[in-house]
Amino acid sequence: MANTWGYGAMTNSLNDIQNAKAIIIFGANPAVNHPVGFRHLLVAKERNNAQIIVVDPRFTRTAAHADLYAQIRPGTDIAFMYGMLNIIFKNGWENKEFINDRVYGMDDIRKEAAKWTPERVSDVTGVSTQKLIQITNAYARQTPGTLLWAMGLTQHTIGSSNTRIAPILQLALGNMGVEGGGCNILRGHDNVQGATDMCCLSHTLPGYYGLSDGSWKYFAKSWGVDYNWLKGRFKAKEWMNKKGFTLARWYAGVLAGKAGEDKIHNAGTNLKALVVLGNGITSIDQQAKVKEALDNLELIVIADPFVNEAVVLTDKKDDVFLLPAASQFETSGCVTATNRSAQWRSQVIEPLYESKTDQDLMFELAKRLGFYKEFTKGMLMKENKKSFKWPEDATDEFARIIKTIGFTGWTSKRLKNHQKNWDKFDHVSLMGYGPMKGEYYGLPWPCWTETHSGSPVLYDINRSVKEGGMGFRNRFGLMHDGVDLLAGKGSAPKDSANPDGYPEITAKNIEKVLGITLSASEKKRIGKNWKVDTSNIIAQKCMERGMAPYGNAKARANVWTFPDRIPMHREPLHSPRQDLVKEYPTYKDKPNHYRVDTRYASEQDKEDWSKKFPINLITGRLVNMNGAGVETRSSKYLAKLSPEMFCDINPGLAANHDIKNGDMMWIHSPSDTKIKVKARFTYSVAEDRVFLPMHFAGYFQGEDRSAHYPKGHKPYAVGESANTVTNYGYDIVTQLPETKGGLCRIEKA
């Protein structure tokens, strides 16, 4: 998404969906996973007669609310959306003016879409031609239409193409930058957006600054530490610039060197220690490998309010530390909701028992590791203080530093004020009234200045920049293949001093692009460009001229830096349709993918997987559970609603294996792993697939691991982890695991 138009985040908000006239949902199940947010969709249905369309391999509870439902084969969303685009272009339903002024590369899409006739789409996706035409007709002819997705779209080897084709569909229809439109990614955990913005990520520094020398120098300066000291902390400078391991594949960093394991590139060492703060690593793909990796570590440190079931999975006998972490109600700070808005979370009680907050744990470790002073200095710098106040000074620290996604306006004072007055905001637009007038609830980023309103709808040129308007970001240069990448004539945000496209603002071009003259003092204080301008002169001047600091450019349908320049359908590594694998093969194997060699073609071509593993395997959530599930399984009431692990299976499929409702069954994976679970009959899955909830742990390949819980800490429900049998496979760009399009074999236990 970020590679399409600048930012990778939900473009509108849940409340804004009330403005939609049509709603299409790919691989998301908000009725179960975001129940309270889902009511905004139902308002749109009731008030605007908006059709709800669900495209999902499983008839979910969201599908039960839908007007139209397509039971798609897992991993074929690209084919489906090209099918929609084929019909849209054929009938001239695309928004030509929007495409002309604001999109680069749509002609390439047009060519590819022409190949995806309804018949071909039907063959690949398993959805009838009539259903495809009906859905396209219902969605494309009602504007604005909003498009929602979640992990069902992203967790694939082609996830990063999926997250481009969906924006392309919206761009073709002109559904971007309008109320009731947009690409609305539903984040899972409460602070997925925030923790991602803060970049607990191996490929970038906070605010998506990347890992270049310039970024490290900017952060060293902003943290108040010497760049050379920071550099000296790394093994060598080159390792500052190289992406690290990811959550999906850290295990490979431990296991490398053993027979059959993928090769790693990690500064000449394997991983030997693992430090986990609040991450349910039992809900990650390839649990058997995760277990083996845990067993082979020298040190495991885990801080969690409940027993992180990684310690139950491992047989490691020594140096496994389990630390009691405080919950988020025992500390305070801000959290970013799915729509980029910040909410202040007040502390309810002091940490219970001996638990410590995550920040205190980090401070204590930093003291002992000798960098506490450097670690906390950033909090003292704004006002040149002697001591800091957590969390306010931390909030103000990142607000001071992170310009890329417009955090300048997120001061702790303003965020607290929003919490205090949360009753004074409109329920659809989220615009404040009374004392909150002129501000959107939670100041959705980018929030360019300390008085900015926040931006409720990304890329909306129907409002001024001061009121949250903007074009697409100028992030990919000024020209490509001789085509101008800046926005077309007349497509600047309302009240812009420059009515056309313009580049991102730098100290060098500011006077020319904004048509202003800087004073000598301003010239002295201004930063090199808008991303590192801590003086905020660029943002201030831009607001005055009604222009966005990041420029006004075209979105791009063609990402020339990606392995697939336009999204291409590729069959999953383990595909039930071997005939299609030849036509739509996966990528070549990728060396050094986040420090580990990753198999694509060699895995797909190894054998005809569909012979031994004929059933599609999909995973997802339950309404009463969350993530790896230990929090919710530690509640008596929630655990009771789904006391044991199960497998949703169509009675027709079950009958062929002599499995009765409630029988125990084995599920085997291509990685030679298996789980034993209870069969639950349902017609929500077709006969060629089964569904597993992802929230259980405590059993491993048929073995009850209860004895490994510390006494008195076993959750009220335990079971096999679905991720013991989810298949090998990782996204080609982001390395997200393929948990939604694998294969399996079943048998009666």
Place this chain on the structure above:
Amino acid sequence: MQNTTQKALSTRIGRRSFLKMAAVASAFGATSAFASGNVTRAATKEEVKNPFPGSKLVKTICTSCSVGCGVIAEVQNGVWVRQEVAQDHPVSLGGHCCKGADMIDMVRSEIRNKHPMVKENGEWKRISWDSALDRISKKLEDLRKTSGPDSTMFLGSAKFNNEQAYYFRKFAAMYGTNNIDHQARI
């Protein structure tokens, strides 16, 4: 009135058990069996109206999903005693799902981790924070010296608040590695 209640709270029975009993008493009427013993007493009129006199309401946010529903937590003497939906929250508008409604029980769950533990020779053993932190940092520093900072993997969380997430990234940077990640990658 509040003073009376505070006095009652500091009598010989524990606060929690008192509250339970007072609640029972008010629900069933102050029967003689409850009222006559030394163990308990009748709830005051004020307690019948409000079982948690002097409590504070704290506005906060659910930690379950990214909708970010408002939560009103009622706290009395440092104890989270009741949870209510936030009728006036602009996104959740008084809504809660079963997970959100359970926040109070999650926090007060009996099976929470209560003190640092370490596995030694396959057995769980209780240790102090100081000992845990000293041992962990010694081991980390040893590994840092012998194998380099890239021998450690840091896994953070989408359950962090923003300040913690930002500081965790900074922690890995100052430790000297890019081996850091959390649950979401797109």
